[in-house]
Amino acid sequence: MAERAMLRRLLSLVLVPLGLLLAGVPAGAGQAVVVPPPALDGAAAQAGASETIVLAGGCFWGVQAVFQHVKGVSRAVSGYAGGTKESATYPLVSAGRTSHAEVVEVTFDPSVVTYGTILQIYFSVVHDPTELDRQGPDVGPQYRSAIFVAGPEQRRVAEAYIAQLDKAGVFRKRIATRVDDLAAFYPAEAYHQDYATLHPNQPYIYIHDRPKVENLKRLFAAQSRTTPVLVNASGAK
Numbered sequence: 001m002a003e004r005a006m007l008r009r010l011l012s013l014v015l016v017p018l019g020l021l022l023a024g025v026p027a028g029a030g031q032a033v034v035v036p037p038p039a040l041d042g043a044a045a046q047a048g049a050s051e052t053i054v055l056a057g058g059c060f061w062g063v064q065a066v067f068q069h070v071k072g073v074s075r076a077v078s079g080y081a082g083g084t085k086e087s088a089t090y091p092l093v094s095a096g097r098t099s100h101a102e103v104v105e106v107t108f109d110p111s112v113v114t115y116g117t118i119l120q121i122y123f124s125v126v127h128d129p130t131e132l133d134r135q136g137p138d139v140g141p142q143y144r145s146a147i148f149v150a151g152p153e154q155r156r157v158a159e160a161y162i163a164q165l166d167k168a169g170v171f172r173k174r175i176a177t178r179v180d181d182l183a184a185f186y187p188a189e190a191y192h193q194d195y196a197t198l199h200p201n202q203p204y205i206y207i208h209d210r211p212k213v214e215n216l217k218r219l220f221a222a223q224s225r226t227t228p229v230l231v232n233a234s235g236a237k
Helices: 002-015 018-023 060-068 090-094 115-126 152-168 203-219
Strands: 051-057 073-081 101-108 145-149 178-181 185-187
Touching (some): 152 178
Parallel strands (some): 145 178
Antiparallel strands (some): 051 145
8 A cells, every 4th residue: 555655646746747857846936935934933942852743734744854954953854643543644645545744853953043933934845835635746634734842832833934935925825733732743655755855756756845955955055055964764664
């Protein structure tokens, strides 16, 4: 079943115009936009402190790849959130048979990159937050836009930021991103970790995810790093 799920994702490439591929132009390039920073950010932290946020923004391959290239991020792990431990498997989640979303657990030093900047990158280059239960060719609630918060402070900042962006009319449609309490995070299977780095020329990565990393480097040059911080083998099941 995992192979079928992967095949469905690769078959989504038929939605990309052939001309783009022949021209070597990744679809999605140029679609990113720098949204204003949040008026309300997380509390200041001492150097070396650590904070974690779990973000859903479509296929976790691209979400992980972006945050692995952000300065101050010490770890970005692909996984599942929103459902049960028993259903946290790729075949079940990708088939839309669970309450899970594909997510990435981002661990960062808030003295280097603030929670607000993490969210700014998330809304700017990671995904389209106005799409409901889908991202690009990937359709279903498992690809929803969601912020799984670790506590009331993270919720307060996230909700205030969404309201700020909607009020400013940054996007043509209202933001569909949900803010949910994090019950548990389940790391994805080992073959999903560091997927974009290990398979840079795989068609799905080349078309949908490499442009996100390039947009990060272009629009957030001061916050981006050249060498990604990869997942230790012990971080995956």
